[in-house]
Amino acid sequence: MTDAASPAGPARVCERSEDAGVHGLTRRHHLRWWEALPWLIAIAYYFAFPDYLSFGADLLVSILFALSLDLALGYAGIVTLGHAAFFGTGAYTVGMLAYYGVWNEPITSLALGALAAAAVGLLSGIVLLRTAGLTLLMLTLCTMALLEQAANMAHAVTGGFDGLPSLTIGPVFGLFAFNPLYYDTQYLYSLGVLFLCFVFMRTLVYSPFGESLTGIRENVLRMHAVGAPVRRRLIVCYCISAALAGIAGGLWAQTNAYVNLSALGLDRAATVLIILILGGYGRLYGAFVGAAVYLALEHFLAQLYPTAWQLGLGLLLVAVALFARNGMLGLGDMLRRRLKLRQAKP
Amino acid sequence: MTSAADIANMVLGGLSAGTVLFIVSVGLSVTMGLMGFVNLAHGSFAMFGGYVIVLAMNRAHVDLPAALALGFVATAALSVIFERSLYRRLYRAGELDQVLFTIGLIFIFIATTILVVGPEGQTLQLPAALNGQLNLGFVQYRTYSVFLIAVGAVIVLGIWLVFERTRIGAQIRATVDNRRMAESLGINVDRLFTITFAFGSGMAALGGGLGAEFLGLDPQYALKYLVYFLIVVSVGGLGSVLGVYLASLILGVLNFVLTFYLPKGGTIFIYALTILILLVRPQGLLGRKEP
Numbered sequence: 001m002t003d004a005a006s007p008a009g010p011a012r013v014c015e016r017s018e019d020a021g022v023h024g025l026t027r028r029h030h031l032r033w034w035e036a037l038p039w040l041i042a043i044a045y046y047f048a049f050p051d052y053l054s055f056g057a058d059l060l061v062s063i064l065f066a067l068s069l070d071l072a073l074g075y076a077g078i079v080t081l082g083h084a085a086f087f088g089t090g091a092y093t094v095g096m097l098a099y100y101g102v103w104n105e106p107i108t109s110l111a112l113g114a115l116a117a118a119a120v121g122l123l124s125g126i127v128l129l130r131t132a133g134l135t136l137l138m139l140t141l142c143t144m145a146l147l148e149q150a151a152n153m154a155h156a157v158t159g160g161f162d163g164l165p166s167l168t169i170g171p172v173f174g175l176f177a178f179n180p181l182y183y184d185t186q187y188l189y190s191l192g193v194l195f196l197c198f199v200f201m202r203t204l205v206y207s208p209f210g211e212s213l214t215g216i217r218e219n220v221l222r223m224h225a226v227g228a229p230v231r232r233r234l235i236v237c238y239c240i241s242a243a244l245a246g247i248a249g250g251l252w253a254q255t256n257a258y259v260n261l262s263a264l265g266l267d268r269a270a271t272v273l274i275i276l277i278l279g280g281y282g283r284l285y286g287a288f289v290g291a292a293v294y295l296a297l298e299h300f301l302a303q304l305y306p307t308a309w310q311l312g313l314g315l316l317l318v319a320v321a322l323f324a325r326n327g328m329l330g331l332g333d334m335l336r337r338r339l340k341l342r343q344a345k346p
Numbered sequence: 347m348t349s350a351a352d353i354a355n356m357v358l359g360g361l362s363a364g365t366v367l368f369i370v371s372v373g374l375s376v377t378m379g380l381m382g383f384v385n386l387a388h389g390s391f392a393m394f395g396g397y398v399i400v401l402a403m404n405r406a407h408v409d410l411p412a413a414l415a416l417g418f419v420a421t422a423a424l425s426v427i428f429e430r431s432l433y434r435r436l437y438r439a440g441e442l443d444q445v446l447f448t449i450g451l452i453f454i455f456i457a458t459t460i461l462v463v464g465p466e467g468q469t470l471q472l473p474a475a476l477n478g479q480l481n482l483g484f485v486q487y488r489t490y491s492v493f494l495i496a497v498g499a500v501i502v503l504g505i506w507l508v509f510e511r512t513r514i515g516a517q518i519r520a521t522v523d524n525r526r527m528a529e530s531l532g533i534n535v536d537r538l539f540t541i542t543f544a545f546g547s548g549m550a551a552l553g554g555g556l557g558a559e560f561l562g563l564d565p566q567y568a569l570k571y572l573v574y575f576l577i578v579v580s581v582g583g584l585g586s587v588l589g590v591y592l593a594s595l596i597l598g599v600l601n602f603v604l605t606f607y608l609p610k611g612g613t614i615f616i617y618a619l620t621i622l623i624l625l626v627r628p629q630g631l632l633g634r635k636e637p
Contacts, residue, residue, distance in 0.1 A: 073442070079442055131625075134584070135629075139625070142624075145617045149617065150614060315450070318451060
């Protein structure tokens, strides 16, 4: 019985996986049931933890920021250490407009923040994306440091190190006011913005444009050979990624009602990188898992045991880099594949 | 009007700071040039060595040369353990995994230092011979700074001689230029890398100890000066010892000049200059162009 089945066994598995390959390509963008989960959880969180909504809003902002980095780093393979430059640009645009009473309607402010960040992304992208590897890493890092120093130097306008406190943000749709003590508006507003940005990004990465970004990441030479405008694609991708990061930064300024230099620092850039890689990059939901796990651990451990938290985080990062190259979701994939193989064997 | 003493302060102070920067970064440059490994944790080895040197002097009352030797050996040994057990697994991995791994190492070093030694800064007690002023003929300046500059010059000369005149130096140069070719000629790149990694970490330890007097030495050291180490390595050119020396001295003097004339936010020019240089010469000042 087993002797007769074994030659057919592997062949059938092969056939099935080939089948899945074709379907995988044509149906990759179809919605699956579990894609509703993050949003259901987010809504449930609103009702379950009304006292932790400020943490929730922070989490949503972090997810959006990590998603924006994922587009540049995960999909297009642009290794950057300076993504906080765009987060900070968005935050300072929104913050300064509100602080000086120029404009405080939240949604259009976010759009302006996105525009400003996109402009910085476009300019720096045109200049920087010629390079690769360590040089690119250094250039993105220095661009961010440059902006941080500029914001520090222009303290007459930006408030310098102390930043701009107590911003007044207008009500959402003219109806729902931001309450600094109770974060319900901030949370739902952030959730709405994140959802829209996510839908946009999901559409983008499954579009031909998104596929060509993956192609560039996997094999630049081949993409040049098939005639894809590699540099232009990278610049456009960097620019969109910057705009999304700018929205995240603007959202951060609005929900917290302040801006300071921490929006532009290496700390923020490193944290979002860690969040994304922990969760898994080059996939849509890595940012969600990474941000939730990182922020929850940080929130509960860092205040109580700061040194132990740093040590634990260090060990975790080393372990992820050595054993789980594709982050936690990648680890999940691997376990599922092993389970399937085991099921297919007998 | 800038007086002669101010100019001496800017030039000599800058050169001595640059020298320390060079001693710390030279190993990073060579190991990155050899393997293309983005080792952000290099500053952690400098910190570890600095702690060994300073604590040996302050607590065990060892004299400076012996403490430096101890720091060099201890850090080189530690780095070999790390390289053989952890780093080597990631040579073929992407930059991203290397960045993540070495950031993790930085956190581990910082937290361990806080747990073992404490969060406070350590100060280096200089021996009396180095603590005074030295008359250079045209100006008086701190003996220690002049000593550092001289040490740096000797080190550059030594490393340059090793690179240009010895077999292992030739092997390193060949591997930096073209690793595959070097490997197929029978150069044991793995062993070469372990040796340079150990030596580079040992040098970083010396830099950590010698620079503790004015850079300070506290658990955040590994992160605080990281950007400067990376700037001199990338501006100087990967694998180029003279390039790193040049970039370090320029950065050191520039930093002193900017602090003198623009006490607030002068560093912005350092970043701008770095960006400019890297855009014109992505391979660094004295780096070789990628084939």
